[in-house]
Amino acid sequence: MLEQARAPCPWHQPVWTALVEQTRHAHAYLFGGPPGIGKRQFAQAFAAFLLCNEPAHGMACGRCRSCLLRQAGSHPDVCTVAPEEEGKAIRVDAVRQLGDFISQTAQQGGRKVVVLYPAEAMNQNAANALLKSLEEPTAETYLLLVSDQPSRLLATIRSRCLVQSLGMPSRSAALEWLGQALPELAVDQREALFVMAGGAPLRAADLAAMDALRMRSEVVDGIKALLKSQAGASQLAERWSKIPLELVADWFHSWTLDLLRLSTGAAETAVNADMDKVLGYMAQRLDGAALMQWQAWLLEHRGMILGKANLNRVLLLESLLLQWKQLVERR
Incomplete structure (x- = not known):
């Protein structure tokens, strides 16, 4: 199920603004960067934006039928591909099913979006199967790949995506975000989690949990x-x-x-x-x-x-x- 993010993390706002202000979008994107910095949230927010019937101020509106379906986890034109278990590979069967999804007409009459993460978890057969979808894009279908290690992907996959690097937040931005995400913790506890997570705030929140x-x-x-x-x-x-x-x-x-x-x-x-x-x-x-x-x-x-x-x-x-x-x- 797609998580219900419709806004990127604050430190990615400049990249987000440049992306959503484009009048034409690529059919495939690769969002790369260190783990725990909000890449998946960025991709999910972009998926929400692409699917929204009435985007406003560079964001999904959160109120239209498409947004409500997405928030309920029942939007028929969203496909999420991820390992069955954390740390396991994305298998070829999952990517082949993705091909079936891409070939279908959008049930809501608009766009279709695929979010695939972590892309480096695809085994060789799965990666080769994905190439077919990248080489033969269908209209109004968008593939959003998320990767902690883009260099591990096949060069042919990277070359068919618009690569967008997402960076780490500053210390102050990360700690401010953690203050809002973990208000129940003392300042020194949040700072300890920040160090433990190598400066990656979403990883710090996971560690707290x-x-x-x-x-x-x-x-x-x-x-x-x-x-x-x-x-x-x-x-x-x-x-x-x-x-x-x-x-x-x-x-x-x-x-x-x-x-x-x-x-x-x-x-x-x-x-x-x-x-x-x-x-x-x-x-x-x-x-x-x-x-x-x-x-x-x-x-x-x-x-x-x-x-x-x-x-x-x-x-x-x-x-x-x-x-x-x-x-x-x-x-």
């Missing part, structure tokens, strides 16, 4: 206990059984970048304020070569985690924690 602040606090306390020999690696690995591996890997990756900056003098304080003292202590005691070896190991295994590899969770966490502690014990 996952209770990531509590999980992060648990992991930080565990790291402190580990370095003080008050807790063992195996004990912590068992204790963190309900914390997503993706989060743990992301946090250690961010802490490692802080260690690199601190140990080389590129920064005086850590970006991760909740680990500032720990990382400052470690930076003064670690060996540069050991840090580079650790980073290589972490990047390899983080890639495996994000790629949904079948890993032994407890053994992986034990190894990660042991190597982390050894960083300050090797000198």
Whole structure:
């Protein structure tokens, strides 16, 4: 079901204005940029605009029959293509069904819109099937592709789309948006989520919904206990059984970048304020070569985690924690 966005995120307003003011639109767009910045919301708002019978002030009106159908999730001229499960591939059958949708006449007598995300999730067969739809566009049918990694798409797909890059918001814009989205949280909690999300505000909101602040606090306390020999690696690995591996890997990756900056003098304080003292202590005691070896190991295994590899969770966490502690014990 298409989410009910009819306006883009505020930081994308200049791009939006330039797009909707065009008198003629391309039959296919590729909206690319980092995850968690509002690309999907942008595409959905554009879909709403294209379908609206009476757009006003550069936005879908939200009141016409087309808008009401879309808001109810029952507009017959909207097709959303996405993986059946998050992190899975978009299969060829889904794209072939998309071809059937495109070949039909619009039931509302206007335009038809396809929103496909994340485009890089298409397997090879699905990507090849999509090419046919891109090569043989039908009148008043618009394909909106959304991608975190446009470079992973076939060059032939990219070349048949109008590529529109969507950028990150400024820190102030992101925090202002988070203040409106998460008013129940304190300022320092929203700032912590902002850092945790790498500056991507929609990702920060998702992390808040996952209770990531509590999980992060648990992991930080565990790291402190580990370095003080008050807790063992195996004990912590068992204790963190309900914390997503993706989060743990992301946090250690961010802490490692802080260690690199601190140990080389590129920064005086850590970006991760909740680990500032720990990382400052470690930076003064670690060996540069050991840090580079650790980073290589972490990047390899983080890639495996994000790629949904079948890993032994407890053994992986034990190894990660042991190597982390050894960083300050090797000198």
